[in-house]
Structure formats: C-alpha cells, structure tokens
Amino acid sequence: WITSTYYRNDLPKWVQDFNSTRPAKYWDREWKGAQGAVLGSTSHRKGKDGSEAGFYEVIGSTSFGNDYEFEFAKELMVYENIGRGPSTDLLSISLSPNDILGHQVGPDSPEMQQMALDLDRELADFFNFLGHQIGLANVWIALSADHGVSSLPDAVKKLRIPAANLDARKLEAEINSALTAKFSSGHPAAYVKLDYPLAWLDQDAFAAAHVHEHDAEVAVGEAMKQGGARDYYTKSQLAEGEVPNTPLGRKYLNSYSPEGSWFVMGVPDIYTVGPGKGTDHTSPYNYDTHVPLAVYGLPFQPGTYRTSVEPVDLAPTIASLLGINAPTHSVGRVLTEALAPAPASGFMGYGIKGSGFGPEGKPHP
Incomplete structure (x- = not known):
C-alpha cells in the first residue's frame, strides 16, 4: 500500500507493518x-x-485479493479511528x-461466479x-x-x-500506415496509440505533417471505421457538444x-473487443453500462426501485442527506424514491432541491 507525498512523506507505522507482514500469507495457496x-x-x-x-499479478485475479483489501480496510478503520470522530468520514x-x-475469463465463467x-x-x-466497530446505525453503505x-x-x-x-x-x-500514406508518404510516423476502441493521437507527429486537430481526429476516425468500428466521436467534436441528442450521443458526450492529448472514441461493434484473448469493456452497450447500485442505512427506504438510476446519482444523494451542497459539476439526481420518509414529529431536513435529471452517461474510471 502506498500514498502520495501530496498527503504525507511517510506511511504510518501500521501501514508499514502491514506491508511487511500481511502479503506473505496469500502466497502459495x-x-x-x-x-x-x-x-x-x-x-x-x-x-x-x-x-x-508480483503480488498484484498473481493474487489480484483471485478472491484472496479481495480478502487482502478488506483486511487492510479493517486495519484502517481501527488505527485511523474511522467513524469515531465528530465529523462524517x-x-x-x-x-x-x-x-x-473478469478481463481474463469473462463474466459467465465458473471463476467469476465463485x-x-x-x-x-x-x-x-x-x-x-x-x-461491532461503530454500529450499523451509524453507517451508510453504497x-x-x-x-x-x-x-x-x-x-x-x-x-x-x-x-x-x-x-x-x-x-x-x-x-x-493509412495515416502515413495520407499525410507523410514515404516517411512513416506513429500518429496513433490505440487502446481499442480509444485512439490517442500524437500531436507532435501531426504538427510535423502540418495537420490541425479537427482534420487529424477525423482522419483517425475514418481509419478506425475502415478497421471495423461502427462510428466515432472526436475530442474536438465533443468539446463543441456536436453530438446527436440520443442516448448514445449523450453517453459519449458525458465521457x-x-x-490530455487529442483523442478519438470509436464505437465498437457489439461483442467486439480489442485484446486478442480474454475480454474488455469501454463500449456503450447494456452489458457494459448496466451496473448495480445498492444503498443501506437508516435514511433509506428498503425496496427494489425500477426507475432510471446512475452511479453519478450517489454524490447528490449523499450530499443531500448530509445537508451540504452537491459538487458543482454533479450531473446526477437525488434518489428521492429510495429515501425513508421523514419522522412524523421532529425535524429531519434532507435539503433536496432541483438537481434535475442528468443525461444518461457511460460510467468510466
């Protein structure tokens, strides 16, 4: 486990001890x-x-990796007194x-089921x-x-x-090769780094060929279509909001x-992934964008809700329950249908106001 010098120069002793002793028990199992x-x-x-x-490569694709993370989380709770102070943690x-x-064996494999x-x-x-540590009445979980x-x-x-x-x-x-033929015939250049279906453009290579961003991105997008992509969206196009007002267009606009550098987002064909083996994500299709959202805690009404919901709705919902403003750039909505009714007597202010309905978006890191 590491941290950044932005926060502190050295890890706490308990983290150093954890790093030096705990990983060993997960090997050779x-x-x-x-x-x-x-x-x-x-x-x-x-x-x-x-x-x-290394540890990440070997243990990371087994359930032992999750055990390891939860073990660290418990230590963090204890040594940093999480949930025991006057402020919300x-x-x-x-x-x-x-x-x-999931990348290695896919979602339908016995390993993923286990x-x-x-x-x-x-x-x-x-x-x-x-x-046991702080009482579930004092915890909200998402x-x-x-x-x-x-x-x-x-x-x-x-x-x-x-x-x-x-x-x-x-x-x-x-x-x-196609871009070289178009812009610098006889002088091969690495114009693009492909992480399918995303293409990252080398601005210096295009500048040497006297090609501006718009033309460069369109040329890359057309080359990707020749390679099998259904469509594409360019960085300059998205910057201007020039996308169709459709669920698909809004997903890419939200992405x-x-x-960073110039880029092109290709729209892959269904069930078409970049790696030569295994599988991948980064598509606009339901198998890629349909994810769970579950919440627990006293402020929430138990039940299953079939309204449209997105992970970005968590931020304004939690902010509302805490009585603080939602983040300035938040595009989610407060999940009012999942909130428990206020007590008949006394005051329970959620501070809900018009956050509106955000456009459907593609969840990404």
Missing part, C-alpha cells in the same frame, strides 16, 4: 470453488516478461480482483465488523461499479451472435474530458 475444485493458484511464477510475477474501497479476473459468492461472504464479514464487461467473444459465438477478439496491435499498425 489454492483458490477453490464450493465443490472443492481448484480454480486458481497463488504459487510463485514467472510474469509475462520472464521476471518474477468517507471510506471508499475499490475491489479490483473482480475487474482483473468470486461473486466469495465477495458476498466477504462483504457480510466486513459489514459485521462495521457493526455498492456500485464503474463498468460492466463483454462476455468472451468465443462464448458469444456459440450463441450464433457475431463477436470478435481483435488484434489491436495489428489494427494500430494499419491505421498508422468527454478536456485534459
């Missing part, structure tokens, strides 16, 4: 399913580059093993810890995800649905960031 079948191993092995594989836990394993069962047990244990994932293309093909694992490196070379 078998990860088994409910029937005893071995689903994975954390034995020492070589990585892709031939060197010794926020603890955010990102469970990366689900993502790592990880879901293991996570259910791990969450129950952590919630029980919270109950559970969600930043994206879904495509099924393995090979699994989809068995259902007679078109699907493909692309060779992203080969496609990148083809796009750069715009002014930071």
Whole structure:
C-alpha cells in the first residue's frame, strides 16, 4: 500500500507493518470453488516478461485479493479511528480482483461466479465488523461499479451472435500506415496509440505533417471505421457538444474530458473487443453500462426501485442527506424514491432541491 507525498512523506507505522507482514500469507495457496475444485493458484511464477510475477499479478485475479483489501480496510478503520470522530468520514474501497479476473475469463465463467459468492461472504464479514466497530446505525453503505464487461467473444459465438477478439496491435499498425500514406508518404510516423476502441493521437507527429486537430481526429476516425468500428466521436467534436441528442450521443458526450492529448472514441461493434484473448469493456452497450447500485442505512427506504438510476446519482444523494451542497459539476439526481420518509414529529431536513435529471452517461474510471 502506498500514498502520495501530496498527503504525507511517510506511511504510518501500521501501514508499514502491514506491508511487511500481511502479503506473505496469500502466497502459495489454492483458490477453490464450493465443490472443492481448484480454480486458481497463488504459487510463485514467472510474469509475462520472464521476471518474477508480483503480488498484484498473481493474487489480484483471485478472491484472496479481495480478502487482502478488506483486511487492510479493517486495519484502517481501527488505527485511523474511522467513524469515531465528530465529523462524517468517507471510506471508499475499490475491489479490483473482480475487474482483473473478469478481463481474463469473462463474466459467465465458473471463476467469476465463485468470486461473486466469495465477495458476498466477504462483504457480510466486513459489514459485521462495521457493526461491532461503530454500529450499523451509524453507517451508510453504497455498492456500485464503474463498468460492466463483454462476455468472451468465443462464448458469444456459440450463441450464433457475431463477436470478435481483435488484434489491436495489428489494427494500430494499419491505421498508422493509412495515416502515413495520407499525410507523410514515404516517411512513416506513429500518429496513433490505440487502446481499442480509444485512439490517442500524437500531436507532435501531426504538427510535423502540418495537420490541425479537427482534420487529424477525423482522419483517425475514418481509419478506425475502415478497421471495423461502427462510428466515432472526436475530442474536438465533443468539446463543441456536436453530438446527436440520443442516448448514445449523450453517453459519449458525458465521457468527454478536456485534459490530455487529442483523442478519438470509436464505437465498437457489439461483442467486439480489442485484446486478442480474454475480454474488455469501454463500449456503450447494456452489458457494459448496466451496473448495480445498492444503498443501506437508516435514511433509506428498503425496496427494489425500477426507475432510471446512475452511479453519478450517489454524490447528490449523499450530499443531500448530509445537508451540504452537491459538487458543482454533479450531473446526477437525488434518489428521492429510495429515501425513508421523514419522522412524523421532529425535524429531519434532507435539503433536496432541483438537481434535475442528468443525461444518461457511460460510467468510466
């Protein structure tokens, strides 16, 4: 575990002790399913580059990785007195093993099913810890995800649905070759770095060819369409808000960031992913954008709600319950349908005011 010198120069002693002692117990173990079948191993092995594989690479794709994170979270709660002071504390836990394993074996595999069962047990244990540590009456819990994932293309093909694992490196070379022919014939250049379906443009390479942003991004987008993309959105296009007023257009508009270099967001074909094996996300389709959102705590009304909801709704909802303003750039709404009614007597002010309905967006890191 690390931190940034922006916050402090040294890790607390308890974190240093954790780093030096706890990882060892997760090595050289078998990860088994409910029937005893071995689903994975954390034995020492070589990585892709031939060197010794690290903790993240080996343990990260098993349920032991989630155990490790929750173990750290418990230590954090104790040593930093989380939830015991006069002010509200926020603890955010990102469970990366689900993502790592999902990329490797897809969402329909026995390994992912077992990880879901293991996570259910791990969450129950952590919630029980919270109950003993500070009392669940003093805790609000939210559970969600930043994206879904495509099924393995090979699994989809068995259902007679078109699907493909692309060779992203080969496609990148083809796009750069086409751009070279268009802008600098006889002088090959690496105009694009492809993380399919996202293309990052080298501004210096285009500047050397005297090509401006708009023309460069359109040329890259058209080359991506030749490579199989259904459509594309450019950074300059998104900056001007020039997208169709459709659910698809709004998803890409919500994914715009002014930071970084020029880019093009390709719209991939359904169940088409960049890696040559495994699977991926970063598409606008429901299997990629449909994620859970569950909340727990005294302010919430128990039930299942079938209204439109997005992870971005968490921020204004929590802010409203805390009696503070929502973040300035928040585009979510307060989930009023999930809030418990105010007591018949006494005052319980949620401070809800017109946050409005934000456009549907694509969850991303």
